[in-house]
Amino acid sequence: MIDKIFNPSSVAIIGATERENSVGRSIVENLLVSGIDLFFVNSRIKVIFDKETYSNITEIKENIDLAVVVVPKIAVSKVIDDCVEKKVGGVVIISSGFAEEGEQGKALQKEIKEKLDNAEIPFVGPNSLGILRPPLDFNVSFSPGNPNKGGIAFISQSGGLIDALIDGSETSSYGFSFIVSVGNAAGLDIADYINFINQDENTKVIALYIEGVKDGRKLFEAVKSSDKPIIILKAGRTPKTIEAVSSHTGSLAGEYRIFSAALKQAGAFEVDSFEELFDTAKALDFQNTNKGDVGIVTNGGGAGVLIADLIYESGLSLAKLEGIKNPYDILGDASCKKYKHACEAVIKQKEVSQLVVIQTPQAVTEFSKNVEMITELQKYNKPIVTVLMGFGKETKSAINYLEKSKIPSYSDPRRAIKPILALSRDFKK
């Protein structure tokens, strides 16, 4: 049933408008490229983008799979009545000013929830930025643009973080299969989205930004039964910030510990920052996981020791290599030939389940030859992570080459750690 929301054949936009700098116009513009049958509902404007409007959704003769609600909050309740009468398949409520705005808003949210629940119509929001499925060119949101297509599904309790992600997405190497702004999650919640996205063939990894959940048990079960790796960034970890997220009282400090323990038990991988969330998601999208120990090849001793420290601290192990030290330091004058010989010697060993290649930009470093060689190592079917230190032109174009070939690259050993850790895990339960 929720398929009507995520894969509709017909969409009605209630509150559609051509007015510049409006949420209603952004949604119309984003949806126009989808090729889906669109119906604009506006009681005051007769024509929008050369299309005649309807003054009420109930006037539309065709079936409506999805109704998108972008009207001011005082009009939402009436619009929901109309959606129920029209028997729409699902609703996305973009309008804000509900539970996030105090008691009156809470009451209003409860009212619309009851109406839709009674009619058994699933809904997203309210206070949602919307939903995007880039591989299907489906964008029912007021996002400032369209993100790259890729294998990451991002489910977020913050619309702002979604915008931050889409802003400049064209310059990043990774892309998205799904972006869901859950809003106040009065209807569908994060667990429902996980269950749906788990069936999506375009999605390889699910990234979550969570502030708080009402039904932790349902989330636990959804994460546990997911076949895809799930990465979680949780905000509201300290008693003070929990207050900011909700007005809960009681044993607050304990709550994050239970959340964190439960999600870990369900098989999720927890990270500590927005940067880590997508550094890790990118790695899991680009490469396949392989449980076990890590082998390192480096042309810089310092970088090798730095990453070895971090690997041990994170609880991972460096593989014991036959006849070679790990990290394998091939020294600063290493040619591509030497790199190739070393990388193959390491990746071929049975004890190595993942290869980490570090490059520091030295006088004789063969940047473009090296990355071509690393790309060819993918034939060994083991995950590869690279750390290319330095910020020069040649380093940057080497990173671009690697990431276009789906080999994740990081500028600092520290940033590579969570991705290495995630790739060395067995996400299958």
Add this chain to the structure above:
Amino acid sequence: MILSYNEQEAILGKYNLQTAFSGLATTEEKAVILAEKIGYPVVMKISSQKHLHRTEIEGVFLDVENKEDVLNTFSRLTEIEDIDGVIIQKKIKGLEFIIGAKIDASFGPVIMFGSGGVMVELFNDVAFRVAPINKNEALDMIEEIKGKKLLEGFRGFPEMNKNYLADILVNVSSIIYNENIKEVDFNPVIVNEEGGFICDVKMLI
């Protein structure tokens, strides 16, 4: 509300859990008979459905050495109001841990395991899981706390069998999941070479 001694014992029995050898005495004669049967030293403490924190009202005596001691302790304990009797229990030596379970507002039945005594107060050395758990998950929980080092033979402590604790954890997780109980508190659970002994039980409904 706290369950009575006998109600708690019945639930523990159903889940193959045993408290350290103990009995409930309502008369001083019975107290002496139990103490002699168990063997000195014994622990004596009030059994009460009213008092949550027995130590604070001096309701627990840890080293009762002989018959005279039993009689004196019995009369002191029975001065406390709202008690069902006095529990006489074998004094167990070993490493102390705590096991708890409760119904979390968001995650439902959850179970907690931690180092006992000062470790839990000072370092909050605890691990949580959503109940029910299996034996592997229980062993994982034990691995997670810092106090596990004591179980592995730190500084001459004999190596203790983690399986004893894991079995208790699995069964407690079944209690909180299946029974109509709000909270379970085993504090302490003492582990030694012979096994894991639940020395104090509180169940709230």
